Amino acid sequence: MYGNDFPGPDQGPTAGLLGEVEAAEAALRDAARRDLQAGRGAAPDPAGADEATLHDYFTSVIAADQKIEPRDWMPDSYRKTLIRQIAQHAHSEIIGMQPEGNWISRAPSLKRKAILLAKVQDEAGHGLYLYAAAETLGISRDELVEMLIEGRQKYSSIFNYPTLSWADVGAIGWLVDGAAIVNQVPLCRCSYGPYARAMIRVCKEESFHQRQGFEILHVLAHGTPAQKAMAQDSVDRWWYPSLAMFGPPDTDSAHTAQSMAWKIKRFSNDELRQRFVDMCVQQADVLGLTLPDPDLRWNDDRQAHDYTQPDYAELMRVIKGEGPCNRDRIAHRRRAHADGAWVRDAAAAYAAKQAERQEERKVAA
């Protein structure tokens, strides 16, 4: 805790979502217990059984809401989908350090600097955690990092937008982390055990970050006229890119149906986007800031807000590499990787020497 006084832990903007994370965690523990009791003894031997039998078993585990674990047989396409999704998620954490890190040196108070440093540190930790989850699927972190640097794998489109003011650090916390949580909370129940467990931990910390972002904006919105203008400008710039984080509309989403059948995804892009909009409207009201959508209004029939869709053509351009910061973000990552090569080489050489010395000592003894 960093002395935040707004709002209390139980009434935070993501309190409801955190309740779902808790429930998912309890369900995960139950599933593990059920697993032990039932012994899951009927699992066919991957070496002996034919593919149809293996596939039936895989489907039955998913239907029973139990977890697929690294040792289990899984269809190649399930494995590939998960590698793509978890890697993209890990890359997003790593690239996502850049837009916020951009303000570490200029944070306007020491308390804010400490909170921001802690947050960027958390993101590196999330990246490591997710790469480890991806590695359980039989790919190495080095391969994944290579693919990121070469542009063969994506990261979240949102990190290709620049942080132009201190308020952007608040808006990223409130809107970007808020959207990430709405997206990720259902993943706490996803069918692949290591990913579900990673998401529980990530969601708890992200929700803390979201609260901190909300608090930054709250202070700005209630500060001097210049601070309030800074906050509003920031929300104006980040609102639609945040809505676009949920991906293309359901009608254009390539992976949705299969991912839902596999229980990797639980809700469609549009369902999650709607949930996010409904959540933000109330919070913007508390902040005293305006969401930049003149057509945003409550629809009594739908019991949800009507809103203007983000510009999906822009989303596609950004995903293709033509957003404002795509080149900078990747260039920065490449440079860090290249500049650090001599350090990684040194660590490897030293470890090899140590192993050799230990071997010599053993022989001598």
Add this chain to the structure above:
Amino acid sequence: MKPTVDHVLAIADDALITAQRLGEWYAAAPEMEEDVALANIALDQLGAARLLLTYAGELEGAGRDEDALAFLRDDREFRNCLLVELPDADFAVTIVKLLFLSAWQLPLYAALAEGDDERLAAIGAKARKESAYHLDHSSQWTIRLGDGTEESHRRVQAAVDELWPYAHELFAADPAAPVDPAGLRDAWLSTVEGVLAEATLRRPADGWGPAGGRTGVHTEHLSYLLAEMQVLHRAHPGATW
């Protein structure tokens, strides 16, 4: 006897400027694990700086809090040693700076923890545990780099040679201080020489010893660092964040 404001500012500013330099490494470390570690150390240093600055402000009694002291002093009023404000040309420089600093901070904080001034004792007790971790981390990396490849050996030796003269300032006598820095030199030398030996590195000869940080006469680097650190705070006088 209460410590002087200048003395508390000196150790506070060492920690603050170190945190600022380490913060520049975000998303640029050689390994993701190192991104985590450097941010972690930056946070520890910043945490110690905040406690010390707050105390310095109270001793001064002019109503300046940690932010007034961090963001509204000019470089001539900063009391940090020159070592910590030097730019981090590469990872070896960062590691050697941290080795030299933490091998000094650890015995300093440990002695403060046992001292008469309650506030400094409490801060020292907290910070010594963190310093022990910083010293371990920087020692391990110095050894890995020194005893790694030819290239890493060359770079870390260059960093040691370049930074060694700046370490002298850490031990300038201050008899009025609760812990006179002059008395820390033996402990420091024994730690650092041990690490250098294990790292197969040459200990430079003592000689030139640039100083001035403790009286506010800095290198040309500090003013740029402060310009960046203070720009936003100074642009909005009186605002809260």
